[in-house]
Amino acid sequence: MVTGTSVLGVKFDGGIILAADMLGSYGSLARFMHCPRLMKVNDSTVMGAGGDYADFQYIKSVIEQRVIDEECMNDGFQYTPKSLFSWLTRIMYNRRSRFNPLWNTIVVGGLQDGEPFLGYVDKIGTAFKAPSVCSGYGAYIAQPILRNALEKQPNLTEQQAKELIDQCLTVLHYRDARSLNKYQIAIVTKDGARIEGPISSATNWDIAERVGFFDE
Amino acid sequence: MASTVLHPASLRSHNLSSDLSPDWLTSEHSTGTSIMAVEFDGGVVIGADSRTTTGAYIANRVTDKLTKVTDHIYCCRSGSAADTQAIADLVNYHLNFHQMELGEEPLVKTAATKFKDFCYYNRDQLSAGIIVAGWDKLKGGQVYSVPLGGMCVRQPFTIGGSGSTYVYGYVDSTFKKGMTKEECLDFTARTLTLAMHRDGSSGGVVRLAAISEAGVEKKLIKGNELPNLMHEFDYQ
Numbered sequence: 001m002v003t004g005t006s007v008l009g010v011k012f013d014g015g016i017i018l019a020a021d022m023l024g025s026y027g028s029l030a031r032f033m034h035c036p037r038l039m040k041v042n043d044s045t046v047m048g049a050g051g052d053y054a055d056f057q058y059i060k061s062v063i064e065q066r067v068i069d070e071e072c073m074n075d076g077f078q079y080t081p082k083s084l085f086s087w088l089t090r091i092m093y094n095r096r097s098r099f100n101p102l103w104n105t106i107v108v109g110g111l112q113d114g115e116p117f118l119g120y121v122d123k124i125g126t127a128f129k130a131p132s133v134c135s136g137y138g139a140y141i142a143q144p145i146l147r148n149a150l151e152k153q154p155n156l157t158e159q160q161a162k163e164l165i166d167q168c169l170t171v172l173h174y175r176d177a178r179s180l181n182k183y184q185i186a187i188v189t190k191d192g193a194r195i196e197g198p199i200s201s202a203t204n205w206d207i208a209e210r211v212g213f214f215d216e
Numbered sequence: 217m218a219s220t221v222l223h224p225a226s227l228r229s230h231n232l233s234s235d236l237s238p239d240w241l242t243s244e245h246s247t248g249t250s251i252m253a254v255e256f257d258g259g260v261v262i263g264a265d266s267r268t269t270t271g272a273y274i275a276n277r278v279t280d281k282l283t284k285v286t287d288h289i290y291c292c293r294s295g296s297a298a299d300t301q302a303i304a305d306l307v308n309y310h311l312n313f314h315q316m317e318l319g320e321e322p323l324v325k326t327a328a329t330k331f332k333d334f335c336y337y338n339r340d341q342l343s344a345g346i347i348v349a350g351w352d353k354l355k356g357g358q359v360y361s362v363p364l365g366g367m368c369v370r371q372p373f374t375i376g377g378s379g380s381t382y383v384y385g386y387v388d389s390t391f392k393k394g395m396t397k398e399e400c401l402d403f404t405a406r407t408l409t410l411a412m413h414r415d416g417s418s419g420g421v422v423r424l425a426a427i428s429e430a431g432v433e434k435k436l437i438k439g440n441e442l443p444n445l446m447h448e449f450d451y452q
């Protein structure tokens with residue numbers, strides 16, 4: 001099955017950023033290099049997923065249909081980050097309890113009542129909210145970088161958050177063998193939600209010159 | 217139902233590693249790899265990527281898989297990093313000894329045979345795919361392939377490692393006899409770039425070396441200097 005790797009999310013002062021690369025891996029084969037793994041639900045909510053790409057496309061189509069249905073109801077309500085997060089958690093946990101999981105780790109992000117929101121749900125229904133949230137290899141490699149930055153400066157600007165995410169994705173490109181140096185970001189602020197990309201990080205391979213033979 | 221309680225993953229095809237612990241805790245260091253060697257008149261060109269993986273974690277992104285065996289003979293290593301390092305060490309030792317006895321540099325065929333001996337007689341315990349390439353005054357540039365199982369065969373060019381599977385079509389359609397050293401370097405760099413592009417277990421920089429009577433000339437092509445193979449498109 002075709003899978004996606006890490007999804008990263010970080011809060012900044014006035015919004016959130018989600019990031020995910022655009023690779024669909026088929027085992028170790030880098031098979032599809034243009035798989036958007038971020039989705040805009042509405043102007044206050046975005047979602048990203050790693051894991052099975054087919055399951056992500058299924059979840060995406062279900063959400064898109066529900067957004068249309070809600071628009072038709074014309075009652076002024078729309079999905080909020082927290083409501084989407086809660087709904088997804090229930091779905092993931094229920095599928096797991098019926099031994100037919102949606103094989104994804106999902107990051108939900110957005111702005112609710114003016115406050116930034118970030119949540120994580122995985123295929124067994126584990127769910128939590130945090131100022132920085134990462135799935136896959138990102139949880140091991142990017143999360144410490146994000147937490148360290150937030151500890152030093154809890155209120156990042158949008159530009160600082162973008163640079164921080166770029167730094168994390170660069171390290172992931174160096175260290176995750178199932179990643180691609182081509183990614184998208186989703187930014188949610190009070191002005192709305194937008195998906196930017198594809199972006200490629202600058203890489204530094206200077207240390208390659210300093211490495212000798214293993215036995216010298 | 218008991219089995220499905222214990223293994224919900226059985227509903228989906230899944231690889232060997234346990235769901236309970238991350239892949240990099242249970243996997244061996246592997247030079248996943250794309251390696252290659254090409255003969256030309258007067259020497260050989262060898263090349264390799266620079267990625268060593270433990271599962272999907274890149275333990276070393278700047279590995280040197282082109283290992284010196286003698287002044288004019290190198291090997292390209294693929295498979296288990298531990299196995300290939302141990303074998304290369306042993307062959308290096310034996311060839312040094314041989315050189316002292318002989319009073320001159322060993323033949324490439326001798327080195328290849330030494331590799332083959334270790335790989336064949338220990339075939340059940342080893343996971344090593346090796347390319348032996350170099351120059352000697354008897355036969356000039358030579359490339360020998362010693363794949364899993366421990367056979368040994370000379371070829372005008374050869375590719376190896378997990379990434380090689382993606383470029384058989386490219387090399388078979390592009391190779392021609394009588395290429396110059398520069399053409400061989402270009403052919404090797406392009407092939408490895410294509411392999412690294414598609415194989416998750418290969419990546420990093422391209423390390424090249426040209427071996428001839430004059431000695432070894434090394435080249436390094438960094439990640440950002442490789443040809444860009446990404447074709448942009450955007451359907452809405």
